[in-house]
Amino acid sequence: MERQRFINKANEAEYINLYRDTQPGQNVYFNGFGEPPTLVFRADFDDIEFNRNRQKNRRLVKGRFAGGNIGWIMEEDLELFASLYRKPLTKPTVEQLRILDLIEREGPLNIRLIKEETGLLVKQITPALHRLQEAFLIYEDQYDGGWDRGWLKFSEMFPEMRIDRYTRLEALKIVLKRFAYRIVWFDTAMAKSFYKIPEKEIKASVGELESEGALIARSSGYMLKSDEDLLEYYTPKTINRVYAIHRNDFIYKAHEHILKDMAKKMVKGLEYDCEPLQYLLIDGEFHGASVGRFRQGPYDLNDIVCDLPNAESRKDEIIEAVRSVNYGKSPRRFMGKDI
Numbered sequence: 001m002e003r004q005r006f007i008n009k010a011n012e013a014e015y016i017n018l019y020r021d022t023q024p025g026q027n028v029y030f031n032g033f034g035e036p037p038t039l040v041f042r043a044d045f046d047d048i049e050f051n052r053n054r055q056k057n058r059r060l061v062k063g064r065f066a067g068g069n070i071g072w073i074m075e076e077d078l079e080l081f082a083s084l085y086r087k088p089l090t091k092p093t094v095e096q097l098r099i100l101d102l103i104e105r106e107g108p109l110n111i112r113l114i115k116e117e118t119g120l121l122v123k124q125i126t127p128a129l130h131r132l133q134e135a136f137l138i139y140e141d142q143y144d145g146g147w148d149r150g151w152l153k154f155s156e157m158f159p160e161m162r163i164d165r166y167t168r169l170e171a172l173k174i175v176l177k178r179f180a181y182r183i184v185w186f187d188t189a190m191a192k193s194f195y196k197i198p199e200k201e202i203k204a205s206v207g208e209l210e211s212e213g214a215l216i217a218r219s220s221g222y223m224l225k226s227d228e229d230l231l232e233y234y235t236p237k238t239i240n241r242v243y244a245i246h247r248n249d250f251i252y253k254a255h256e257h258i259l260k261d262m263a264k265k266m267v268k269g270l271e272y273d274c275e276p277l278q279y280l281l282i283d284g285e286f287h288g289a290s291v292g293r294f295r296q297g298p299y300d301l302n303d304i305v306c307d308l309p310n311a312e313s314r315k316d317e318i319i320e321a322v323r324s325v326n327y328g329k330s331p332r333r334f335m336g337k338d339i
Contacts, residue, residue, distance in 0.1 A: 009042060024063075025038075029248040063078075069196075181227075184223060194253045273292055277294065301330065304331050
């Protein structure tokens with residue numbers, strides 16, 4: 001909780017380091033369309049506005065990482081993440097080649113102009129653009145919240161950038177050390193959950209880091225060797241707080257494979273919509289979720305499920321934490337009972 005700045009909020013300098021270690025950055029799940037990325041609850045300033053300015057100055061750049069998902073990377077780390085996630089275009093389609101040739105000749109172009117020039121449908125253009133983006137052949141220049149952004153050659157936008165500067169293994173070793181610093185203890189399933197990299201590759205990287213003395217094995221997982229002495233004499237700070245964590249958050253993504261199963265067990269048998277909307281981080285541990293249905297605008301907040309033995313005694317605190325991230329809207333139920 002300290003390393004991720006849930007206890008002592010980060011100032012701007014600390015935030016930049018935190019953001020670097022938890023990349024790719026994402027906006028709030030399902031209601032952050034067009035919004036800058038954010039590290040909710042962790043900054044002592046408005047980090048959405050801070051990152052909006054970083055977008056405008058191209059200090060945060062957009063790409064497709066971690067399973068093809070949109071993410072925002074600090075410009076100085078773009079080579080690192082390109083080396084980690086680039087999917088070379090080995091079998092291009094006719095549509096991909098037509099669009100790439102057009103952008104190389106006449107870009108930047110938006111989707112409307114690409115449609116006019118090629119006669120292709122939007123449903124053909126969009127997946128082709130995304131695939132070219134994954135290959136780091138083109139760049140989507142979204143520097144604000146506007147929807148009408150231009151697409152141009154990646155090498156034109158970043159002429160000095162070497163997208164093959166690192167091998168994938170080298171890049172993975174770098175990000176895993178950052179991951180280990182912020183998460184403190186992890187296993188390879190957690191790293192796979194966050195980075196969407198095959199576990200076989202993660203195990204190979206961890207093995208090298210262990211042989212180099214950067215990581216040590218502990219309790220079926222790993223931690224930084226430099227943290228071993230620290231934790232021997234460390235006294236944890238207490239945290240008495242409820243956070244409702246959205247599903248693009250770094251701490252959720254690292255535990256996604258565990259939390260999905262937890263929520264599935266908690267909502268079993270419920271007859272109303274009960275998709276997890278936010279997950280409840282209570283005193284530094286996950287203990288439940290707000291559930292319902294995602295909508296454009298306020299979500300359907302049908303219930304709060306929780307496995308705390310004393311959940312009723314903290315009912316008001318838990319409900320308020322959920323309300324605070326849902327524009328003041330209250331859930332209909334608490335642990336199955338109407339409110």
